[in-house]
Amino acid sequence: MNALNLRELFSVSNLRQLSAPILIVMILSMMVLPLPVFLLDVFFTFNIAVSVMVMLVAMYSKKPLDFSVFPTVLLVTTLLRLSLNVASTRIVLLNGHSGPDAAGKVIEAFGHFLVGGNTAVGIVVFVILTIINFVVITKGAGRIAEVSARFTLDAMPGKQMAIDADLNAGLIDEKTAKARRKEIAQEADFYGAMDGASKFVRGDAVAGILILVINIIGGLFVGVVQHNMAAGDAAHTYTLLTIGDGLVAQIPALIISVAAGLVVSRVGDEGDIGGLVIGQLFSNPQVLALTAGIIGVLGLIPGMPNFVFLLLAAGLGWLAWSRNRKLMEPESVAQTQAAAAQAAAAAPQAEAQEASWNDVAPVDVLGLEVGYRLIPMVDKGQDGELLKRIRGLRKKFAQEVGFLSAPVHIRDNLELKPNAYRIALKGVEIGSGEAYPGQYLAINPGRVSGPMSGRETKDPAFGLPAYWIDAGSREQAHGLGYTVVDASTVVATHLNHLILNHAAELLGRQETQALLDHIGKESPKLVDDLVPKLLPISAVQRVLQNLLDEGVNIRDMRTIIEVLAEFAPRNQDPVELTSKVREALGRAIIQGLFPGTAEVQVMALEPSLERILMQAMSASGEGGAIEPGLADTLLRQTAQIAQRQEDIGLPPVLLVPAPLRMLLSRFLRRAVPTLKVISNAEVPESRTIRVTAMVGAAA
Template structure:
């Protein structure tokens, strides 16, 4: 690899030096043969590739070969004008093409240049330009399609990364080809100018410096100039053809030659029809019979071979299908195949057939793209890597219903109208609007189904209007937030710890497994998620666990210490409730009762309080909380640190969404207003 690397650098430098240092005619002939051989190699290579990215270096090769041809042109021009001799190869090409007539030779050269410049080069340049434009425009759609396949579980993370990389490489390739095609165009123009200079200047120098007469000077320098132009333009023509082949290659699974034969002559009926038409031309009076008859026979043979090849392919395909069916039967008969049926998806979204248009991208649905954004948003808000959401239709569901499942069990269900919009009154609506009454599935708010034409009217009247995809996306987001602790298993925790270990290995190495197991860390993180606390600042959580794990192994107590370490984060969360922050406090007698009822054991702490007192606490809290809600408050509960967890457990079953904080979790600078007290 080192030899190739340094050798290539030396070759580039030598090409540039050729434009300055004279080259011996024999060496020039060898370099010209190398140039022609290299052009043939490039052409044949482009015909063998199946897709352009297999020859991704082609834009750079195009630049280097163009530079090499220009260096050869400069060297040959120097020899032609100085010595009237440019080596055997140029002289042979010129003599062969000119054939004793300089005017005919020049015309042939001009025709070759026109073919390359006007037809091949211009066409390849345009195709490369359009290909680059469409490839760049299609990148966002291709990337979203990859994300959709990833969310649907059709591909793995590694396959998604590879596809994204291929899309980026494809865009870079066509962008580079768009610029590299300009090299070919400039090379064709330079070839014409150099040849005209060689003819004109050579004619004058031949008569003045070499003492040749008019006829000798014209023949000598016309032969050398045309020969020089040919040995330059023929490789340029080959590489231009290779450029055109590369940029016009569409998606294929085979080489150009096999595709050409397989697709042009794939239909034997067409081939037989052409053979019959040519036979009619052959027997038509006044037309040459032999050429038409020969080609007719060739087409007939091609049709026969094509038909036989199709029959073989059909037999092979049938045999493969039978073999695959037999293999599937054998696989299903194995006991191990039952294990595949035991897999449970962590998160599923099933929908009825009436909602297909919302999910299907071909029908304009964008919900798959929204699911990608939901996973990203949950990662940012909760620090939770949400597993892939398995999305599938279910004909057993009512047409307009969808179901959200966690680990195979239903946790949420709702019905929506895909052709309508949902309008909700946030309290600012100025008048009623016609619609079908319903309930918003995420938060249980009263809402109306309205026609899409009434959207502007509803928004003008102060309603909040959302479309069905937004309803489902919001519902899915809320379900993930409420049940995030159920989605965090030991394997997911290990993944999070491995990610932290890349930058903060010390805390992970100290904590796991020396002080706590992965299961212990998982319990703490699940406790935090269960109360809506983000675990994104995982380093702080692990630092707290490492500090207090030597004191206690109780996950509940470790959770309380972790919450205190997240004081700033929790305080910012509470600030969103407004200022001053309305809180409900506990009566000192109630706090003392709860504190005295905490029982400490080797397996952990638990609350031992009689049922009557428990029910009394719940009833008193319910009365206080409902009264404050009626007055327009959205209060949280503030308790002493030692009893926060246990009071939360008392009211959790009745009020799972009420936040309970301790004094140690909130910043002292927060403006807090006690609006209610819970008593015994």
């Protein structure tokens, strides 16, 4: 049993968990326990190796969160350097009189080889390194971390709204949404930690200067007073050892500071820093050619190092020529393909054949036409992002609404503007807009803290004010509270909004039959008893369209078919059947409008107005007719009260008697598109009704 416990204690996972506490205890022990000279050399070498490793990891990280442990690493490495300073100071003051290698070979090498054994040069080099670290790198990285932390926190609501918008539009699933929310929280925590961790580096630089001064003064005192050395010899010996000790600590500190600057200053996450720098700095042949020309002109000036300048100019010129040739290759291929196409078009055409039924092209149920600049977004060969989003839209629509819509047929239209698109339903345009690939749409949700610089426009789906901005302005837009989405998301969201609004028109006879066939696989008797024995499929289709027309999903087809089978023998009217189905689906309808078990806070008709409408409906028959003056007042008051409901965060829902529901729903829908009209019979007995406003109270 004891052997088993020991094996578990020293397992790989346990050793990894114990490594961090053991390392911290060792670092703290170096401050109070004397170290042999050999171990001091080992730890100094280890410190240099860790700093180089940290810098390389920072360079090869594709985004800051890939190195999320960096603030902790910054603290540990700073603590390690200070512990080594304390340990080396102890050895320098105790054994410095015995020679230049008293504190180890590493300190001796840095004190003699790097500065040539000259104390003045050593002090100057140390001070310069400290100034570079403290004033330039650390201060700049700290400022970037501070601003990034503030903007990241300010941008969190906008990013969360963008995730919710993608989730609602079906562009991502719940798992992806959770992962993106977690990443946003981690990003805010990371920049906040970096803001505080940068103070470690600044404090380390200050501590290095103070330790240098203290060691020189202390070494001079120890050498002269305790070891009877001459003042000049003591100053030279202890100063060199102190400078070597300072450089050994300051150079790794400088490397770590550079790593911190690389982590917090990067923009974008397309690749590692080296690849980004090479790709962006040396990608433009015009820039390289102009630089080569300027350097070449400078190289021709008498007195200049002509060979060096001309050699560099030649190298830049060759690089510009090479880059230009690579950029021209795709263009020449495109020109060759265009010439081949023209030759094929110029070839003799076969005589036109007689017209046939093949020439009659059916109208697409759903169509998306794009200008030529939007073609890459929908090109399968270029892995267009919009294609993936449209597939996700259809899947989410089927899951939420209850049937599979017709596929979206996409084609280019050269008659449109280059960045324009048009959405058509059965050949008729139902929406249009413009999108700019490579740019982002910053949408104002109503509570932003300032305007943006960009192309002013409106969100095509919901009509909110917005700006088209460049990729570099995304973080600024997030910080100001804008919801930022890319061009593909703009088109996909617009398409999704229109599909939901026209769901009833998308449910054709073919879709209805496919839906019944799908239900019939699990409940064949239920479907066979209804269609065509009790109801024709056209009546079922009309009932489903009535439900969709009023925003009621048809996922619960079992309940819908059961209600139709119950009431169809007595009534074949689709309007009456729709009312019965709505009553059966009342719990789901109310749950969709008022989630949870909260009160059903609705608008209602003033009793006298309700009686007038009931009398008008009884007098004029089933269709109903309202006196024009009364109709105008009803429309105006309903719109005003519905707007007040939305302003206080409540859905605009009007509760009316069952006989009036269909009439008022159709009558008020055009004036107040967001209004939902429900009947008393649709509210479950378990829900409490509270009337928040009365329509017609002032009449």
